[in-house]
Amino acid sequence: MSAENNIKKNPLSLQVNMDDFIPATDSEKEYMVQMRPSTTFFKDGVRRLIKNKVALVSFIVIVIITLMAIFVPIFWPYKYESMLGMVPGQPMDASFNNLRPMEYSVTEQAKLDAGEKVFPHLFGTDAQGRDYFIRVVYGTRISLAVGFFASLIVLVIGIVVGSISGYVGGTVDIVLMRIVDIIYSLPDMLMVILLASVLRQTLDTALVGTPFEKVGSNIISLFIVFAVLYWVSMARLIRGQILSLREQEYVLAAQTAGAKGSWIIKKHLIPNCISVIVISTALQIPSAIFTESYLSFLGLGVNAPMPSLGSLASDALNGLSSYPYRLVIPAIVISLIVLSLNLFGDGLRDAFDPKLNG
């Protein structure tokens, strides 16, 4: 056998080299029949999402901003509402007002000279001597909270109305969709401003004594405005999805098994349009933040000592020529949040719903 193999072969020979054909060993066979681990739809989507650099970076930016908004106010030495020049029992120290970034007031400078440590004012202070950095951080926290909770409200109403309308159909569908059409046809901005100003007054009296008093009637009225106006597109979207999904045979199979409508919606229809729901919620958040910002800018947003990015920008208009950075900083933060949420939402859409990409 070995003698045969040693014969030098003609390079042009078509004779098959038998050494290339050896039986597979057991371990090799095992390797071939190895089953691919069961991947779920979710894992698949996450894998695609991680591959998308833009979405990944946006996600990291969102996470950093959110973590800062949550944790920085906890250990920051200054409070968003405390005017640093106002110490009880002492005359007002005006040198705290309108500090430029990294500048120190007279008393702080004296402490520094005496060798004590003073925490710097990263973005300076505002006209009332409040640390501007913590106000921006707190404003971000408010804006993010409004964006998140408003989207949550929109999501819940949208799912309930959309799935009932889509699954039940008939008269129910017609009535619900006409309501949606009516809300759709109203001019958004006008309604938002009208509702916000009307609700503010009624809520002011209604909220006294409740835990919501501290949150402020303005934020509550913002949520109500969102709840009343912005669920319609979500409801339409979900209705459309459910209209097509309910014709699937697995829905019929569940009906054959005796499942009720609520069961079918909960177990089959919503899980199957979850990607669409998640994506449009992710895209809803920046639009809510944006709406909150311009409402605050118009003076219809959060209550006075509490900052939001929009009200910070609005306040900055007064000293625009001397302190332009007070407008630029919140504007950059808004842009950063809205941009990265939008890009992340797009990434989510590409990863979880390639069909929707258009």
Add this chain to the structure above:
Amino acid sequence: MSDGTMTKQTGQPIISVKHLKQYFDISDGFLGSRPLKAVDDISFDINEGETLGLVGESGCGKTTAGRSLLQLYKPTAGEIFYRGKKIVTKSDIAEFRKKATMVFQDPYSSLDPRMTVADIIGEPLDVHHMYSSKEERREKILTLMEHVGLNSEHAARYAHEFSGGQRQRVGIARALAVDPDFIVCDEPVSALDVSIQAQVINMFAELQEKMNLTYLFIAHDLLVVRHISDRIAVMYLGHMVELGKAEEVYSKPMHPYTKALISAVPVPDPKVAKANKRIALTGEIPSPLDAPSGCPFRTRCQYATEQCAAEVPEFKEVESGRFCACHRLSEIN
């Protein structure tokens, strides 16, 4: 039912359908709507332990008949009896759901892509609360999977990871979950390739024997139906035109439509095939929205007379256990 050729013992009617009508309203422009008569006055019995094959061309109402039989649609008219008890109220239907299930045609769309196989099979158990503990549920699901020849390690997998044949097995296991007496099989093999068809059909036969099941087997493949059925019903345009024992319907079709249908079955032996005369039907099946008057088949029937246009032929028993709806039955045969 005392025929010697019959191997299976079939008993009393388990399902009786009397004058079932299923119309759908099709909106017609702005205001009006007109009925689409998908199933128009059919009556038949299905006996315990038998397989009734239901054949007919596409759009003739086979699937609708199966679904309205299971009360998935609200029948326009007619009565359905389960073991002699008429199904009327919601609680009747809820009870009926535990005894009558369905296997679907499309193994792809009939399984929820977001559920694992175990959850798909366990869904009827969940709906009817048919277990007392998680272990019992798991135990039941694994037993069902074993019945249909699935491996227990498939339980945690998703439907898209399976081939068509395996998916159909999952669908069958789901239909068996509530331990039913009666299963409507809606073209369960037409989406599968031929070698898998044979496996699945043989499995249906085995399960029937093992679990004492009764099938309504809907199909358009006549050879498949002949193989599995004890009796065969032929539908045309929402009407039932012939019903009888499988072998009799094949060897001695009575209704002109059945004759044409049987003659179209390909025969593997070329000599026999040559000897058989193919009855070619002319024309298309009429729209059920605009069905012909009288006998539904008269527009394509070579024997049609004026009487056929005037009167709907009665679906009557012509021999023992043999039903047919034709005015000119005695002249044709």
